[in-house]
Amino acid sequence: MTKSATFGVMHVGIAFGVSYSLTGSVAIAGAIIFVEPLVNTVAHYFFEKGLGLGAPDRPVDAEGNLDTRAGACRDGFATRA
Numbered sequence: 001m002t003k004s005a006t007f008g009v010m011h012v013g014i015a016f017g018v019s020y021s022l023t024g025s026v027a028i029a030g031a032i033i034f035v036e037p038l039v040n041t042v043a044h045y046f047f048e049k050g051l052g053l054g055a056p057d058r059p060v061d062a063e064g065n066l067d068t069r070a071g072a073c074r075d076g077f078a079t080r081a
Helices: 002-023 026-051
Strands: none
């Protein structure tokens, strides 16, 4: 958790520094460091949805093909090998 928190603080610091360097405004740089993560979160959602990663895995057999047998997977989901 410490590593993630440190990375987050570093990311915000760099984003603020770059934004301030480009705009010369503390207010605009401050706004950017709050807006940018929101935009990234929304973009990431659509990115995963486009790749099909947001949906639960469907049951697959050993070759990775959709397993249509009844009861192929106890909980209805399977992970790909």
